[in-house]
Amino acid sequence: MVSRVLFVEDDSKIRQVISASLTDEGFDVVEAPTGEYATSEVDLESLDLAIIDLRLPGINGIDVVRNLRQRTTIPLVILTAHGDSSDVVTGLEAGADDFLNKPIAAKELVARLRAILRRTTDGATPDPAVATSVGSVRIDSSRYEATVADARLHLTRTEFGVLRALVHASPATLSRQALLEAVWGYDYLGDSRLVDMQIYRLRQKLESHGLKEKLLTVRGVGFRLIP
Secondary structure, three states, X not given: OOOEEXXXXXXXXXXXXXXXXXXXXXXXXXXXXXXHHHHHOOOHHHOOEEEEEOOOOOOOHHHHHXXXXXXXXXXXXXXXXXXXXXXXXXXXXXXXXXXXXXXXXXXXXXXXXXXHHHHHHOOOOOOOOOOOEEOOEEEEOOOOEEEEOOEEEOOOHHHHHHHHHHHHHOOOOEEHHHHHHHHHOOOOOOOHHHHHHHHHHHHHHHHOOOOHHHEEEEOOOEEEEOO
């Protein structure tokens, strides 16, 4: 199955080169030269992933991320200037799932996108011996659904991955590195901000069901979900 990727980049040369590389690797690329185009002209239902350059004219990349996150659960990957930590934090707070530093080689970009798509589209059925619920929280990996007392939790695919890992591990604590490996597929020391921001957003959604305090931070260790 061909993955359809939205690429939001105002620099025409960069956009054309990257789009050509992705197309050569089997991706179907939807090019958006502006944030306005990305948020008003693109059929989000047809997309599997979006790559968004944060430094856009007009509607900037942060606002594009916020707009898309309100309307879709697909992975949103931001492109930032190398070493610009403030952009990374702001983008993750806005709803991005991952980030890449510019400049980036085409082969590395392709590898990262495939890893992201693999972790968000693989709906492998978990081992039946492993619990799929903790207290009133229940997950259905085959449908990427999570519920609290039969009320659906509206999660992004990455948030679902974090919750699934915590449910399967409960009552044990998962370290940030364990979550990076389980959810992002990073088998090296990845960026803990990816985990922390997803935990923050997950807590906000659990709070509306009175369960915010059930997602614990174990200082110096990681996170765990309790009944």
